[in-house]
Amino acid sequence: MRIAMIGTGYVGLVSGACFADFGHQVTCVDKDESKIAALHRGEIPIFEPGLDALVATNVKAKRLDFTTDLKQPVADADAVFIAVGTPSRRGDGHADLTYVYAAAREIAASLTGFTVVVTKSTVPVGTGDEVERIIRETNPAADVVVASNPEFLREGAAIRDFKWPDRIVVGTDDERGRKVLGDIYRPLSLNQAPVMYTARRTAELIKYAANAFLATKITFINEVADLAEKVGADVQEVARGIGLDNRIGSKFLHAGPGFGGSCFPKDTRALIKIAQDYDTQLRIVESVLAVNDNRKRAMARKVAHAVGGNLRGKTVAVLGLTFKPETDDMREAPSIPLVTGLLDMGAKVRAHDPVGIEQAKKELPEIAYYDDPYDCATGADAIVLVTEWVQYRAMDLDRLKQVMASPVVVDLRNVYRPEEMAAHGFVYESVGRPS
Ligand code: UGA
Numbered sequence: 554m555r556i557a558m559i560g561t562g563y564v565g566l567v568s569g570a571c572f573a574d575f576g577h578q579v580t581c582v583d584k585d586e587s588k589i590a591a592l593h594r595g596e597i598p599i600f601e602p603g604l605d606a607l608v609a610t611n612v613k614a615k616r617l618d619f620t621t622d623l624k625q626p627v628a629d630a631d632a633v634f635i636a637v638g639t640p641s642r643r644g645d646g647h648a649d650l651t652y653v654y655a656a657a658r659e660i661a662a663s664l665t666g667f668t669v670v671v672t673k674s675t676v677p678v679g680t681g682d683e684v685e686r687i688i689r690e691t692n693p694a695a696d697v698v699v700a701s702n703p704e705f706l707r708e709g710a711a712i713r714d715f716k717w718p719d720r721i722v723v724g725t726d727d728e729r730g731r732k733v734l735g736d737i738y739r740p741l742s743l744n745q746a747p748v749m750y751t752a753r754r755t756a757e758l759i760k761y762a763a764n765a766f767l768a769t770k771i772t773f774i775n776e777v778a779d780l781a782e783k784v785g786a787d788v789q790e791v792a793r794g795i796g797l798d799n800r801i802g803s804k805f806l807h808a809g810p811g812f813g814g815s816c817f818p819k820d821t822r823a824l825i826k827i828a829q830d831y832d833t834q835l836r837i838v839e840s841v842l843a844v845n846d847n848r849k850r851a852m853a854r855k856v857a858h859a860v861g862g863n864l865r866g867k868t869v870a871v872l873g874l875t876f877k878p879e880t881d882d883m884r885e886a887p888s889i890p891l892v893t894g895l896l897d898m899g900a901k902v903r904a905h906d907p908v909g910i911e912q913a914k915k916e917l918p919e920i921a922y923y924d925d926p927y928d929c930a931t932g933a934d935a936i937v938l939v940t941e942w943v944q945y946r947a948m949d950l951d952r953l954k955q956v957m958a959s960p961v962v963v964d965l966r967n968v969y970r971p972e973e974m975a976a977h978g979f980v981y982e983s984v985g986r987p988s
Contacts, residue, residue, distance in 0.1 A: 554577045554578070554631045554632065554733070554736055554737050555577070555578045555626075555629050555630050555631050555632075556569070556572050556577050556578065556579045556580070556630060556631070556632050556633075556634065556737070557579075557580050557582060557623060557626035557627045557629075557630040557632075557633045557634070557660075558572070558579060558580070558581045558582065558634045558636055559582050559583075559623060559633065559634065559635050559636060559637060559656045559660065560582075560583060560635065560636040560637035560638070560652075560656070560674070561581050561582075561583040561585075561588055561589075561592065561598070561619070562599070562636065562637070562638055563599060563601070563706075563708060563711065563815075564636045564673055564674065564704050564706070565581060565583075565634070565636030565637070565673070566581065566597070566598075566599065566601075566604065566608075567601065567604060567706060567711040567712060567715055568634065568636060568673060568704060568715060569581040569617065569634075569636075570604060570607045570608050570611055570617060570712075571607070571712060571715040571716060572737065573611035573614075573616040573617035574607060574610070574611055574616075574716075575737075575740040575741075576616065576740070577616065577737065578616055579611075579616060579617050579618070580617075580618045580619070580620055580625075580626035580629075580630075581617070581618070581619050581620075582619075582620055582621065582622070582623040582626060583619070583621065584621060585621075586621050589619045589620060589621050592608070592619040593619060595608070595609060595612070599881075600879075600880055600881040600882075600908055601708065601709070601711050601712070601879075601880070602709065602712075602879055603712045604711070604712065607712060623659055623660065623663060624663045625663075627660050627663040627664060627668075628663050628664070628665045630668055631667075631668065631669065631733055631737075632668065632669045632670075632671055632733055632734070632737060633660050633664075633668060633669070633670045633671065634671045634672075634673045634702070635653055635656050635657065635660070635670065635671065635672050635673060635674055635684070636673040636674055636704075637652040637653055637656050637674055638652055638674070639652070639653060639674045639675055639676055639819075639823075640819065641818075641819045641822055641823065645826065646822040646823065646825070646826050647677075647823060647826045648675070648676065648677050648819070648823040648826075650676065650677070650680060650683075653672065653674055653676060653680060653684065654683065654684070654687055657670070657683075657684040657687040657688055657691075658687055658691055660688065661687065661688040661689075661690075661691035661692040661695060661697075662691055662692060664688070664692055664695040664696075664697055666696065667696045667697075667698075667729065668695070668696070668697050668698075669697070669698045669699075669700055669725075669729075669730045669733045669734065670684065670688060670697055670698070670699045670700070671699075671700045671701070671702045671734065672684060672699070672700075672701050672702070672757075673702055673703070673704050675703065675704075675760050675761070675764075675816070675820055675823075676701075676757060677757065677761075677823060677826075677827045678754050678757045678758050678761075678827055679754065679757070680757065681699050681700070681701050681724070681753040681754070681757060682753075682754075684699050685697075685699040698725055698727040698729060698730035698733075699725070699730075699753070700723060700724055700725035700727070700730045700731075700734060700753060700756075701722075701723075701724035701725070701753045701754075701756035701757050702721070702722065702723055702724065702734060702756070703722055703724075703756060703757070703759060703760035703763075704760075705718060705719070705720075705760075705763065706718075708814065708815075708877070708879070708880045708882055709877060709878060709879030709880045710879070716741070716744065717744050717746070718741065718744075718746045719746070720746060720747050720748070720749055721738050721741060721746055721747070721748045721749065722749050722751065722756045722759050722760075723735070723738075723748055723749065723750050723751070723756065724751050724752060724753040724754070724755060724756020724757065724759075725750075725752075725753055726752055726753070731750055734748075735748060760820075761820055761823065761824040761827070762824075764816055764817055764820040764821065764824075765820065765821050765824050765835075765838045765841070767805050767817070768812055768817040768820075768821050768838075768841050768842075768845070769837060769838070769841050770805040770806060771805055771806075771807075771809075771811075771812050771817075771845075772811075772812070772840075772841045772844050772845050772848075774788065774791075774792055774806045774807070774808045774985075775808050775809065775811065775844070775845075775848055775984075775985075776844065777791055777792075777808070777985065778808035778984050778985025779985070781985040781986070782984075782985055782986070782987075782988075785987050786985075786987075787985070787986045787987065788808045788984065788985025788986060789808075789967060789985070789986065791985075792806035792807065792808070807966075807967075808967065808984045808985045809887070809965055809966050809967075809984060810848065810849060810852045810887035810891065810939060810965040810966075810984075811845045811846075811848040811849040811852070811887050812845055812887075813849070813876035813877075813884070813885040813886045813887050814876040814877065814882065814884060814885060814886075815882060815884040815885070818842070818845070818885045819885075821838050821841060821842045822842060824838055825838055825839055825842065849887045849889075849890040849891065850890045850894060852887065852890070852891045852894070852937075852939075852965060853890070853891050853893075853894025853895050853897070853898060854894070855963060855965075855982065856869060856891075856895060856900075856935060856937050856963050857898055858982075859935060859961050859963045859980065859982045860934055860935050860959075860961055864895060864898040864899055864900040865898065865899035865900070866899060866900075866901070867899075867900050867901070867934040867935065868900070868901045868902075868903065868932055868933045868934050868935075868958065869895050869900045869901070869902050869903070869933060869934065869935050869936075869937060870903050870904070870905070870929045870930045870933035870935070870936045870937070870957075871888060871891070871892060871895075871902060871903070871904040871905070871920075871929075871936075871937050871939055872904075872905055872906075872926055872929065872930075872936060872937065872938045872939065872940070872942075872945055873888070873905075873906055873909075873938060873939045873940025873941065873942050873945065873966075874886060874888040874904055874906040874909045874910070874913040874917075874939065874940060875888075875906055875908070875909035875912070875913075875940050876888075876940070877940060877941075878940055878941055878942045878943065880908075880909075881908045881909045881911070881912050882909075882912065883909060883912040883913055883915070883916050886916075886939075886940075887939060887965070888904075888913070888917075888939045888940070889916050889917065891937065891939060892904070892917050892920060893917075896919065896920075901921075902920040902921075903920060903921040903922070903923060903929050903933070904917070904920055904921070904922055904923070904929065905922070905923045905924070905925065905926045905928075905929040906940065906942070907942050907944060909940075910922050910924075926944070926945065926948065927949075927952060927953065927956055930953055930956050930957055931956040931957070932956070932957070932958050933957050933958060934957075934958050934959050934961065935959070935961035935962070935963060936953070936957065936961070936962045936963070937962075937963045937965060938962070938963070938964045938965060938966055938968055938969075939965050939966070940966070941966035941968050945968060946968050946969075950969075950973070950974070950977040950979070951977060954977055954978060954979060959980075960977075960978055960979045960980060961979070961980045961981075961982075962974060962979050962980070962981050962982070963982045963983075964981065964982070964983040964984070965983075965984055966984070967983045967984055967985075967986065969981070969983070971983065971986055971987065971988065
């Protein structure tokens with residue numbers, strides 16, 4: 554199969570490289586010349602474990618190429634995937650579809666022969682209808698099917714999620730469209746990933762409903778964590794105790810500082826807007842968003858509480874800044890409202906992150922950054938662990954205690970064991986566990 558992938562962000566680049574790895578002929582297209590030039594030099598514009606090697610292998614095998622001009626790749630393609638950004642629109646929280654519609658218009662002009670145009674970006678219900686309308690208006694002679702094929706990969710585990718998905722959702726009622734997408738994903742049937750064929754609008758809603766449900770699960774356990782702290786229970790055991798029930802499932806029940814990232818906050822906001830457009834209210838999702846925003850802000854107060862109530866003049870060392878480990882992505886990271894809150898309360902803040910410092914500096918320019926976590930902790934009145942990078946799990950606790958001015962650790966990811974921290978003489982607070 555010949556594939557044109559429009560957009561070389563997370564979804565576009567990972568999907569393009571993985572499709573090429575399946576044996577398809579893939580051209581990734583992006584308007585950003587510097588990005589394409591970098592990709593030609595073998596430089597990957599995002600941090601994603603394994604992606605550089607996957608891209609290099611497939612470029613070398615001549616199955617993967619990059620260009621700024623979509624004309625030829627679209628003309629040659631059996632399927633054109635639209636994987637451009639759909640950020641939150643400034644002001645109202647709707648998904649901004651400018652890039653999707655611009656891509657549709659450009660694609661339309663270059664289509665030749667039968668082509669399936671597939672939206673892979675997360676797009677509101679009904680976007681496929683509009684993409685189809687634009688294409689038919691721009692090029693009435695085009696032999697085209699517009700399908701939805703949402704992507705469920707996670708940053709940091711993107712390649713694994715793409716190659717071993719729980720399911721593949723193909724949204725089109727058209728048999729020719731289903732056949733082309735079925736052929737593209739055939740290599741995954743070896744991994745026994747079920748392909749679910751459905752209508753286009755249903756596929757579009759599946760994506761939002763999945764993300765909103767996962768965000769709800771996280772927010773639910775975060776609220777249970779607050780209660781567990783009050784009643785003297787352990788939220789991790791509660792999560793395990795409920796998660797062993799297959800109807801509930803054990804994943805995404807890890808309590809923490811609130812969800813961040815480029816997807817859950819944006820997609821829950823957009824879903825609420827979609828519902829409003831159709832005179833429907835998704836009250837649970839609305840609450841999830843509000844509770845999560847409050848929670849992120851409340852984390853600074855938790856730190857203040859741990860140091861005895863007053864942060865003025867205190868030095869706080871933040872370990873981990875990215876919204877989760879194995880990424881340099883700072884979008885909507887819980888560390889941002891946390892650090893802002895700490896500064897507002899008069900604390901001096903310093904931070905360490907294994908890969909996120911460059912991105913973090915753009916969001917939080919006013920704090921001090923360290924390349925080594927022990928240097929960061931030296932002289933600190935408290936440490937706050939915000940992102941559960943694996944290297945923090947293996948920290949030398951005696952050394953850490955020695956370098957700190959006072960041994961207070963606020964662990965927002967429950968990385969350490971309370972008994973262990975107590976044994977090392979730390980004042981230790983975590984999330985939803987007796988301290
Ligand atoms: C999420 C979904 O998990 C993917 O399935 C989806 O494809 C993607 O959004 C998307 O729409 O593109 P991602 O945002 O990369 O993926 O990261 P997650 O691993 O889902 O984490 C999101 C946030 O939730 C992080 O801040 C993480 O720390 C938090 N989280 C996750 C928890 O606090 N507790 C958990 O149990 C799980």
